[in-house]
Structures are given as structure tokens and as C-alpha cells.
Amino acid sequence: MIHEPRRADSNVAGGSDAGRRLSEGGLNLKPSGRVHVPDSLDAGSPGRAVGEASVADPVFSCRDVSVFYGAKQALKGVTIDVARRQVLAAIGPSGCGKSTFLRCLNRMNDTIPGARVTGTITLDGRDIYSKRQDVAQLRARIGMVFQKPNPFPKSIYDNVAYGPRIHKLTRSRTDLDELVFTSLARAGLWDEVKDRLGSLAIGLSGGQQQRLCIARALAVQPEVILMDEPCSALDPIATAHVEDLIEQLRASYAIVIVTHSMQQAARVSQRTAYFYMGQLIEVGDTDRVFTNPQHRLTEDYITGRFG
Amino acid sequence: MKRRAVRKSVNVLALGLSALMTAIGLIFLGAILWTLVKDGVAGMSAAVFTQNTPPPGTASGGLLNAIYGSAIMTVLGILIGAPIGILAGTYLAEYGRKSALSSVIRFINDVLLSAPSIIIGLFVYELVVVPMGNFSAISGAIALAIIAMPVIVRTTEDMLNLVPQGMKDASTAMGAYPWRTITSIAYPAARSGMVTGLLLAVARISGETAPLLFTALNNQFWSTSLKAPMANLPVVIFQFALSPYANWQQLAWAGALLITFAILVLSIIARVAVSRLGPGAARK
Ligand SMILES: Nc1ncnc2c1ncn2[C@@H]1O[C@H](COP(=O)(O)OP(=O)(O)O)[C@@H](O)[C@H]1O
Ligand SMILES: [Mg+2]
Numbered sequence: 209m210i211h212e213p214r215r216a217d218s219n220v221a222g223g224s225d226a227g228r229r230l231s232e233g234g235l236n237l238k239p240s241g242r243v244h245v246p247d248s249l250d251a252g253s254p255g256r257a258v259g260e261a262s263v264a265d266p267v268f269s270c271r272d273v274s275v276f277y278g279a280k281q282a283l284k285g286v287t288i289d290v291a292r293r294q295v296l297a298a299i300g301p302s303g304c305g306k307s308t309f310l311r312c313l314n315r316m317n318d319t320i321p322g323a324r325v326t327g328t329i330t331l332d333g334r335d336i337y338s339k340r341q342d343v344a345q346l347r348a349r350i351g352m353v354f355q356k357p358n359p360f361p362k363s364i365y366d367n368v369a370y371g372p373r374i375h376k377l378t379r380s381r382t383d384l385d386e387l388v389f390t391s392l393a394r395a396g397l398w399d400e401v402k403d404r405l406g407s408l409a410i411g412l413s414g415g416q417q418q419r420l421c422i423a424r425a426l427a428v429q430p431e432v433i434l435m436d437e438p439c440s441a442l443d444p445i446a447t448a449h450v451e452d453l454i455e456q457l458r459a460s461y462a463i464v465i466v467t468h469s470m471q472q473a474a475r476v477s478q479r480t481a482y483f484y485m486g487q488l489i490e491v492g493d494t495d496r497v498f499t500n501p502q503h504r505l506t507e508d509y510i511t512g513r514f515g
Numbered sequence: 516m517k518r519r520a521v522r523k524s525v526n527v528l529a530l531g532l533s534a535l536m537t538a539i540g541l542i543f544l545g546a547i548l549w550t551l552v553k554d555g556v557a558g559m560s561a562a563v564f565t566q567n568t569p570p571p572g573t574a575s576g577g578l579l580n581a582i583y584g585s586a587i588m589t590v591l592g593i594l595i596g597a598p599i600g601i602l603a604g605t606y607l608a609e610y611g612r613k614s615a616l617s618s619v620i621r622f623i624n625d626v627l628l629s630a631p632s633i634i635i636g637l638f639v640y641e642l643v644v645v646p647m648g649n650f651s652a653i654s655g656a657i658a659l660a661i662i663a664m665p666v667i668v669r670t671t672e673d674m675l676n677l678v679p680q681g682m683k684d685a686s687t688a689m690g691a692y693p694w695r696t697i698t699s700i701a702y703p704a705a706r707s708g709m710v711t712g713l714l715l716a717v718a719r720i721s722g723e724t725a726p727l728l729f730t731a732l733n734n735q736f737w738s739t740s741l742k743a744p745m746a747n748l749p750v751v752i753f754q755f756a757l758s759p760y761a762n763w764q765q766l767a768w769a770g771a772l773l774i775t776f777a778i779l780v781l782s783i784i785a786r787v788a789v790s791r792l793g794p795g796a797a798r799k
Contacts, residue, residue, distance in 0.1 A: 321612075343690075344691065345690060347688055348689065350688075351688075352685070354681055354684065358685045361703055361704045370699070371690070374689065374695055374699070375690060424689070425689070
């Protein structure tokens with residue numbers, strides 16, 4: 209598909225190498241143990257992930273990205289691309305840096321006192337951490353959906369209209385009405401709320417609130433949508449709803465979703481990135497990663513041996 | 516079994532003691548309120564609201580100038596104190612949450628919060644009254660503002676901290692600048708708590724006597740000038756209650772009842788504000 213084939217490395221896929229890694233058993237699983245990553249990708253820079261980190265014409269391109277919270281390093285030299293019109297799932301055990309990675313992409317780490325980001329991240333080829341980059345404008349191009357639905361203490365309408373209003377996206381009330389309608393419709397919420405646009409968003413169910421948050425993000429007309437465990441506070445039916453929605457949105461947006469559920473990653477994503485202790489261990493086609501993981505740690509994780 | 520019996524009797528004892536203490540507290544409160552209402556109502560008349568404070572030796576008289584002065588200086592005090600207090604509270608909660616400067620400000624604010632109000636009176640006396648050359652309503656308002664400010668700083672910060680971080684993050688992530696997130700998301704979410712804080716500050720300063728003794732002092736006559744001494748209920752109560760004249764003492768009781776009643780009304784409004792503005796109220 210979109211992935212660059214030359215990244216598929218024989219050294220990694222080779223039976224003997226994989227066999228050797230597997231035969232090492234659980235020896236390296238102690239948290240203090242150094243993760244063995246073949247230096248086959250981008251020779252010369254250690255710590256590169258197994259699999260296909262690069263894609264042609266990426267939306268985001270992260271090179272050697274590290275994040276520090278004070279003295280603690282939460283993300284270690286992550287190199288990965290995010291492809292257009294595709295869902296990238298970030299999986300891995302709790303605390304491995306998935307949310308930290310996501311927050312790098314819209315510079316939300318900037319809001320955390322003591323957080324520091326190194327390396328380069330480009331959006332459509334432009335460095336988003338450059339001095340000339342206006343952070344608010346950057347964030348306007350990137351929608352974000354959080355773990356807990358967090359509607360504003362406003363009406364349903366005003367929730368969706370918030371982004372367009374702060375960025376002055378519409379000229380007239382009719383334009384705004386239209387944008388609110390399309391956003392709610394795209395989020396699959398219009399029919400459920402069209403008769404009570406003026407009532408408070410807090411009155412909606414959890415699943416509806418989360419779809420409202422998605423609609424709210426869509427209303428700013430972003431290029432990318434970041435989702436941090438968007439279903440972990442939802443019941444199975446609401447989860448299915450949101451997953452269907454992600455499937456539809458994929459046609460128009462690049463989506464990065466953090467999930468602790470491997471089943472969800474397998475269902476909604478086309479590409480999967482596995483993080484472990486701040487490192488990107490493996491990234492590739494979701495089908496390939498789940499059926500034929502190339503790194504022992506990935507295999508351990510998806511076969512449920514830990515995490 | 517034995518341990519349980521011990522625990523049970525300790526429990527009963529503690530419960531009994533706290534009930535007793537509550538009862539004692541309530542008895543005193545009841546006695547105060549009863550005296551206040553009895554003597555206050557006795558002193559109440561139409562003249563209280565239509566006539567100015569009487570000179571010594573005259574039979575009639577009211578509190579009109581003192582009521583007006585209290586209202587003016589309280590409102591002015593809040594008008595000066597609220598913007599500063601709200602902005603400072605906002606700084607502490609949103610901008611400088613973990614900075615060293617914030618810790619210092621927070622500490623000073625707490626000191627100010629518990630400072631005896633007579634010291635604030637003296638402070639304003641030195642700073643405003645002495646340079647001006649005379650007691651004045653404006654210096655009274657400034658003293659009241661300084662007393663209201665730490666209350667407002669504190670409630671503003673506390674209420675803003677109650678607004679879920681996720682809500683503010685959502686706004687930030689949409690590309691809102693901090694001031695936009697604060698004014699469009701945080702303030703509305705914290706509205707009822709902040710309004711309550713303001714009303715409590717009003718209640719607090721409307722009964723202050725000591726700082727006004729050094730600043731606005733008193734005025735026997737009707738005066739609306741901010742540069743002149745101004746009558747006000749607390750100081751009038753103080754002077755009249757200690758006077759030998761029966762009609763002055765009665766007026767003092769009436770004034771005390773008025774202030775208490777005003778504070779009661781404010782507290783009720785604050786309660787109603789919390790439930791009315793409820794949907795926008797901060798939720799944990
Ligand atoms: N604001 C923060 N301050 C300090 N450390 C943090 C902060 N956020 C996350 N961390 C640490 O960074 C690591 C990665 O966290 P996170 O990205 O939230 O992991 P995940 O989302 O995969 O569970 C964890 O060890 C966590 O304790
Ligand atoms: Mg997380």
C-alpha cells in the first residue's frame with residue numbers, strides 16, 4: 209500500500225534472527241533490561257523501530273523525538289510517519305508513552321510545566337516546533353479527542369460552534385449553523401440532538417458526549433484527528449458507535465488513536481505502532497503486526513504474555 | 516468483643532460531646548440573635564430610613580446617612596477589590612500555578628486574609644488619609660477593598676482549580692489562547708462559585724468597623740463627597756452603642772439588625788446563585 213517497501217528489511221524478517229530473538233525467551237523482559245532492537249533500519253541511529261516507520265507523503269513525520277518530564281525521559285528517540293487518510297493505532301502497556309507521543313503532535317506537551325521535546329516533527333513538511341510556528345494555529349489544524357468526554361459547560365450548539373468562533377471560520381450565523389450541522393452529522397449525532405441543540409451538553413449520555421467532542425473537533429476543519437483512548441470510558445455499544453465513526457472519518461482525515469485494547473487497534477487501524485517503555489518497538493501494517501510480529505516484545509504483548 | 520465494646524463507648528462519648536458542644540454554640544447564637552431582633556425591632560421606625568444621625572441631645576433621628584455611606588463604600592470597595600482579586604486569583608490558578616512567584620503571592624494572600632482588619636485601617640490611614648489631610652469615604656472604600664481582595668483571590672483560585680483540567684485542555688487543544696480558555700470556558704464553569712465568593716466578600720466588608728474608624732470615620736450630616744468623611748453603619752453602631760443616650764443606643768440596635776439582615780439576604784442570594792447558575796457550576 210502506501211508503505212515504502214524498501215523498509216521491509218530481510219534482516220528483520222529473516223527466520224534465524226527472529227528465531228534467535230525468540231529463543232532469548234523472557235530474559236530481557238525485566239524493566240531494566242535493554243530492549244534489543246536490530247540496527248537494521250537507518251543504520252547508525254540506534255533505537256529505531258522494527259517495521260515500516262516511513263510512508264510516502266506523510267502528514268506527520270517524526271524524527272528521533274524524545275520527551276522529558278523534568279529529568280524523566282518518557283519518550284526515547286521515536287521515528288515514525290503518520291500517513292494520510294489512514295488510522296494509526298498506538299498500543300502498548302500503560303505508561304509506555306502513548307499519550308506523550310500523541311501530545312507531541314499538537315504540542316500539548318508545551319502546556320505541561322517541565323516538559324521538553326527534542327527531535328523534529330513536521331506537519332506537511334513544516335517543522336511544528338519551529339520558533340515561527342503559531343501554536344494556536346497549529347492546534348487548530350489538529351483535532352483532539354480525550355479519554356474522558358469533556359464537553360464544555362455550554363449548549364450542544366455552542367460546544368460545536370466554539371472552535372469556529374474562536375478561529376472566526378464563518379462569516380454569518382447561517383454559515384455557522386451549517387458548519388454545526390455538518391459537524392454533528394459527520395459525527396453521527398445530528399439525529400439524536402437536532403431537537404435539543406440549545407440544551408446543555410452535560411445532559412447527553414457518555415457515548416453521545418464523546419461523539420459531541422468528535423463533532424466539536426471536526427468543526428474546526430482539522431487535517432488530523434488525535435484520539436487518546438476515546439472509548440475507554442464508554443460502554444460496548446457506544447464504543448461500537450465511535451469505532452464505526454472512525455471508520456467513516458478515515459476517508460477524509462489522518463487519525464492517530466491511542467488504545468489499550470488490541471482488539472480495537474485491530475478493528476479500526478490500518479497501521480499499528482507498538483510502544484514499550486518510551487521506545488517505539490515496532491510499527492507496520494496492522495494485519496502484519498498482529499499476525500506476524502517481528503519483534504519479540506511485540507509478540508509478547510499481542511499474545512498477552514504481559515501488559 | 517471487649518475491644519468492640521470499648522470502641523462503641525468511645526463512639527457514644529464522642530457523639531455525645533459533639534452534640535453538647537453544638538448545643539452550647541447554638542444557645543449562644545440563639546441568645547445573640549434573640550437580643551438583636553428584640554432590641555433591633557424595638558429601635559426600628561420609618562425615621563431610621565428617612566432621617567440622618569441625630570446630634571447629641573435631640574430626641575429623634577435615623578440612620579439614612581449611615582446606610583447610604585455603608586452601601587456606597589461597600590460597593591466601591593468591591594468595585595476596586597473584585598477586578599484585582601479576580602485577576603490575581605486567575606493568575607494563581609491558570610498562569611503561574613507552580614511558579615515560585617505564585618507560592619509567594621499565595622502566602623502573602625493568606626497572611627492578608629487573616630490580618631486583623633485594624634491593621635489594614637492603619638495602613639490605609641498612613642497611605643491615604645495622612646497625605647490627603649482628612650478622613651474620607653474613598654479611603655474607607657480602599658480599606659474595604661484591601662479586606663475584600665484576599666477573600667476574592669482565594670475563592671477565585673479555588674473555584675478555577677475545580678474546573679476539570681480536561682475541559683481546559685480541550686479548549687487549548689482546539690487552538691484557543693489561554694485568555695480565551697479562561698474567559699470562555701473556565702469563568703463560566705466556575706461562575707457560581709466565583710459569584711458566591713464575591714457575595715461573601717461583600718458580607719465580610721459590610722460589617723467591618725475598625726478599618727473605617729481610621730479612614731472614613733463618621734459624618735453626622737448627609738454627605739455624598741468621596742473626599743469627605745462619610746457616615747457608615749458599623750462606626751455609627753460603635754459610637755451610638757457606647758453613648759449614654761437611649762435613642763442613640765436604640766439606633767445602634769436597629770443598625771446592627773440592618774447589617775445582620777443584609778448579610779443574611781446576601782447569603783441566601785449566594786445560595787440561590789449556586790443552584791441557579793448550577794448547570795455551569797464547576798463539577799469535580
Ligand atoms: N505530566 C507528566 N509529568 C511527569 N511525568 C509524566 C507526565 N505525563 C506522563 N508522565 C510519565 O511519562 C510516562 C509516559 O506516560 P504516558 O504518555 O501517559 O503513557 P501512556 O499514555 O502510554 O499510558 C509515564 O511513566 C508517566 O508517568
Ligand atoms: Mg495514556
